[in-house]
Amino acid sequence: xxxxxxxxGVGVPLRRSNVDTDQIIPAVYLKRVTRSGFEDGLFAAWRxxxxxxxxxxxxxxxxxxxxxxxxxxxxSREHAVWALMDYGFRVVVSSRFADIFRGxxxxxxxxxxxxxxxxxxxxxKLLESEPGTPVTVDLTDKTVRAKDLVAPFEIDDYTRWRLLxxxxxxxxxxxxxxxxxxxxxxxxxxxxTTDPLQAV
Amino acid sequence: MSRTLAEKVWEAHVVRHGSGAEPDLLYIDLHLLxxxxxxxxxxxxxxxxxxxxxxxxxxxxxDHNVPTVDIDKPIADPVxxxxxxxxxxxxxxxxxxxxxxxxxxxxxxxxxxxxLGLTQPGMTVVCGDSHTSTHGAFxxxxxxxxxxxxxxxxxxxxxxxxPFKTMAINVDGxxxxxxxxKDIILAVIAKIGTGGGQGYVLEYRGRAIEKLxxxxxxxxxxxSIEAGARAGMIAxxxxxxxxxxxxxxxxxxxxxDAAVEYWKTLRTDDDATFDAEVHIDADELTPFVTWGTxxxxxxxxxxxxxxxxxxxxxxxxxxxxxxxxxxxxxxxTPLRDIRVDTVFLGSCTNGRIEDLRAAADVLKGKxxxxxxxxxxxxxxxRVRKQAEEExxxxxxxxxxxxxxxxxxxxxxxxxxxxxxxxxRSASTSNRNFEGRQGKGGRTHLVSPLVAxxxxxxxxxSAPADLxx
Numbered sequence: 001x002x003x004x005x006x007x008x009g010v011g012v013p014l015r016r017s018n019v020d021t022d023q024i025i026p027a028v029y030l031k032r033v034t035r036s037g038f039e040d041g042l043f044a045a046w047r048x049x050x051x052x053x054x055x056x057x058x059x060x061x062x063x064x065x066x067x068x069x070x071x072x073x074x075x076s077r078e079h080a081v082w083a084l085m086d087y088g089f090r091v092v093v094s095s096r097f098a099d100i101f102r103g104x105x106x107x108x109x110x111x112x113x114x115x116x117x118x119x120x121x122x123x124x125k126l127l128e129s130e131p132g133t134p135v136t137v138d139l140t141d142k143t144v145r146a147k148d149l150v151a152p153f154e155i156d157d158y159t160r161w162r163l164l165x166x167x168x169x170x171x172x173x174x175x176x177x178x179x180x181x182x183x184x185x186x187x188x189x190x191x192x193t194t195d196p197l198q199a200v
Numbered sequence: 201m202s203r204t205l206a207e208k209v210w211e212a213h214v215v216r217h218g219s220g221a222e223p224d225l226l227y228i229d230l231h232l233l234x235x236x237x238x239x240x241x242x243x244x245x246x247x248x249x250x251x252x253x254x255x256x257x258x259x260x261x262x263d264h265n266v267p268t269v270d271i272d273k274p275i276a277d278p279v280x281x282x283x284x285x286x287x288x289x290x291x292x293x294x295x296x297x298x299x300x301x302x303x304x305x306x307x308x309x310x311x312x313x314x315x316l317g318l319t320q321p322g323m324t325v326v327c328g329d330s331h332t333s334t335h336g337a338f339x340x341x342x343x344x345x346x347x348x349x350x351x352x353x354x355x356x357x358x359x360x361x362x363p364f365k366t367m368a369i370n371v372d373g374x375x376x377x378x379x380x381x382k383d384i385i386l387a388v389i390a391k392i393g394t395g396g397g398q399g400y401v402l403e404y405r406g407r408a409i410e411k412l413x414x415x416x417x418x419x420x421x422x423x424s425i426e427a428g429a430r431a432g433m434i435a436x437x438x439x440x441x442x443x444x445x446x447x448x449x450x451x452x453x454x455x456x457d458a459a460v461e462y463w464k465t466l467r468t469d470d471d472a473t474f475d476a477e478v479h480i481d482a483d484e485l486t487p488f489v490t491w492g493t494x495x496x497x498x499x500x501x502x503x504x505x506x507x508x509x510x511x512x513x514x515x516x517x518x519x520x521x522x523x524x525x526x527x528x529x530x531x532x533t534p535l536r537d538i539r540v541d542t543v544f545l546g547s548c549t550n551g552r553i554e555d556l557r558a559a560a561d562v563l564k565g566k567x568x569x570x571x572x573x574x575x576x577x578x579x580x581x582r583v584r585k586q587a588e589e590e591x592x593x594x595x596x597x598x599x600x601x602x603x604x605x606x607x608x609x610x611x612x613x614x615x616x617x618x619x620x621x622x623x624r625s626a627s628t629s630n631r632n633f634e635g636r637q638g639k640g641g642r643t644h645l646v647s648p649l650v651a652x653x654x655x656x657x658x659x660x661s662a663p664a665d666l667x668x
Contacts (some may be wrong), residue, residue: 077346
C-alpha cells in the first residue's frame with residue numbers, strides 16, 4: 001500500500017446523504033475478476049446525467065470527495081473503494097461512514113476523513129461558490145484545509161499509523177503466527193470443519 | 201465481570217489483545233466464499249506466494265451471478281461466466297470445497313451455511329458479503345468483510361478488529377397474526393435509521409424474538425446491516441439447538457452434549473449493560489413496507505407516501521425528495537394504492553422454506569393479478585427440493601408464478617433476473633437502493649406474506665386485504 005501523508009487536490013461537493021455502495025458502483029460492474037479499471041463504474045447511474053457534479057469542470061478532475069452523512073452504506077463490495085481510487089480520489093470527507101466501507105478504505109489507502117456535518121456544509125458552500133478550490137488533507141495533523149477553512153477530522157489511530165507508514169495488514173498479522181498456531185491448538189474439538197462428509 | 205453475548209463470543213476468539221490503538225486479533229471459525237468478492241483475494245495470495253491457511257474452515261458456493269433458469273447450459277453472460285469459472289479454478293487450486301451450480305447444496309451462501317449445520321452458536325463467521333449478519337441468528341458473531349479482509353482471512357484465519365459497541369434491540373410483546381420477522385426488522389431500521397447501528401453489534405432480545413423460529417431469526421439478523429450494524433445476534437436457545445441437531449456438520453454424541461453445555465452459557469448476563477438500548481413493542485407492529493430508496497424509508501402498509509415538506513431535517517428532506525422522484529411517487533398516495541409490475545420472493549432475507557410456505561399459503565387457490573409477474577426463487581437447491589416435496593412448486597405454478605432455480609436472483613442486478621427501467625417491484629429482499637434490482641428499477645421491500653398478497657391484488661397488500 002502506498003503511504004499517505006498529505007494530499008492536495010480538487011474538492012468535489014456531493015450533496016447527498018446515504019450514498020450507498022450500489023450508487024458508488026452498481027453490481028453489474030462487480031463481475032470482473034481483475035483489480036483495476038473500475039473507474040468507469042463509479043457513480044455509473046448518476047454519471048449519465050450531464051448535470052451530475054463529476055460531469056462538470058473543474059470537478060471532473062476531483063480527488064477529494066465531500067459527501068453527506070452515511071457514506072458507503074449497504075453492500076460490503078470493496079469495489080466501491082477501488083472505483084473511487086481508480087477514478088483518482090484519494091480522500092472522502094463525510095460526517096458519518098458505514099463501518100465496512102471505512103474498513104475497506106483503510107485497507108486500500110483511501111482516507112475516510114470524518115468531519116463534523118457543519119464543516120462539511122462549509123466545505124460544500126466554499127467548493128460551490130469557488131469551484132476548483134484546492135483542498136488539502138493532512139493526515140499528520142488530521143485536518144482538511146481549503147482557503148481559510150481548517151476542519152479537523154477523525155480517523156482511528158491504528159489506521160492512521162498504517163496509512164502513514166503504508167503497511168500491509170497481512171504482513172503485520174503474520175508476525176504473530178506463533179500466537180495464531182497456539183490459539184488453533186486450543187480450539188474446541190467439536191467445532192465444525194468444512195471437510196466433505198463421508199457418505200453414510 | 202458481567203458481559204453481553206457479543207462480548208463473550210469476542211473474548212473467546214481473541215488470539216492477541218492489541219495494545220493502545222492496535223486492534224485485537226480475532227480468530228475466524230468459518231469463512232464463506234462466493235464468486236464476486238473472492239477473485240482479487242485469491243490473486244493477492246498468489247502474488248504474495250501465500251497459502252490459504254485453513255481450507256478446512258472455508259467453503260464456497262456460486263450465488264450472485266447464477267441464472268435461475270437453464271442452469272444446465274453455460275452462463276450466457278461471458279463476464280458472469282468468467283467470474284464463476286474463476287471461482288472454480290481458485291477453489292481447485294487452493295483446496296476449497298465448492299458447491300457449484302446444479303449441486304444440491306448450491307445456493308445463497310447465507311442459506312447454505314446454516315442448512316449444512318456449519319453455522320453454530322458462539323462461532324465467528326465471515327464472508328465477503330454484508331448479509332453475513334444472517335448467521336448471528338445462531339448466537340454467532342458474523343459479519344461482512346471487504347475483499348482485502350477476505351484475503352487476510354485466507355492467509356491468516358484471523359482479522360485485526362477493534363471491539364464493537366453493543367446495542368440491545370428489545371422487542372417485547374407478541375406479534376399479531378400476519379406480522380412477521382420482516383416487519384420487525386423493517387420497523388427497527390425505520391426507527392434507528394440506516395446509520396443508527398454503525399459501530400454496534402445489535403442483540404435482538406425480548407419475548408417476540410424468543411418466539412421466532414430459527415428461519416425468522418435469520419431474517420431479522422440478515423438486515424442488521426441495513427441499520428448500519430455489521431452484526432446482529434440472538435442468544436441461542438432450544439429453538440437453536442433443535443434446528444442444528446442432526447444437520448450434516450452438527451456435533452454428535454458426546455460432542456453434542458459438550459457443545460450444548462457451552463452454547464447455554466452464550467447469553468447476556470443479567471447485570472450486563474449495553475452501550476445503547478432500543479425498545480419496540482411487537483403488539484403495535486403491522487405489515488411494513490418501504491416507500492423510498494433506502495431501507496430506513498419505510499412505513500406501515502396502512503400509511504401514505506410521506507410529504508417531504510413536512511420533514512424537518514434538511515438532509516432527510518432532500519433524501520426523501522430525491523427518493524420520491526426516483527420512485528415516481530406522489531406525497532399522500534396511500535401505500536395500498538401503489539401498483540407493481542413484479543413480485544420477487546427469495547433472497548438471503550426471505551428465501552427459506554418457511555418463507556415459501558407462508559407465501560404459498562396465501563397464494564393457494566388464487567391467481568397472480570394480470571400484468572404482474574411473480575418470481576419465486578428458493579434460497580438453495582435443497583430448499584427447492586424440499587418445497588417440491590411439499591408441493592409448494594405446484595401452488596406457485598398454479599397461481600401463475602415462475603418457479604426458479606436457486607440463487608441471489610433479483611435481489612441484485614448481477615444476473616439475468618432484473619427490473620427494467622421504471623418497473624416497480626414488491627420484493628422480499630433487503631435493499632431498495634436506486635438501481636439495485638436493475639437500472640431504473642423501483643423496489644418496495646416487503647415480507648413474504650405481503651409479497652404474495654400483492655401478487656394477487658396487483659397493489660401493495662396484506663393477506664387480510666384478500667378477504668375483503
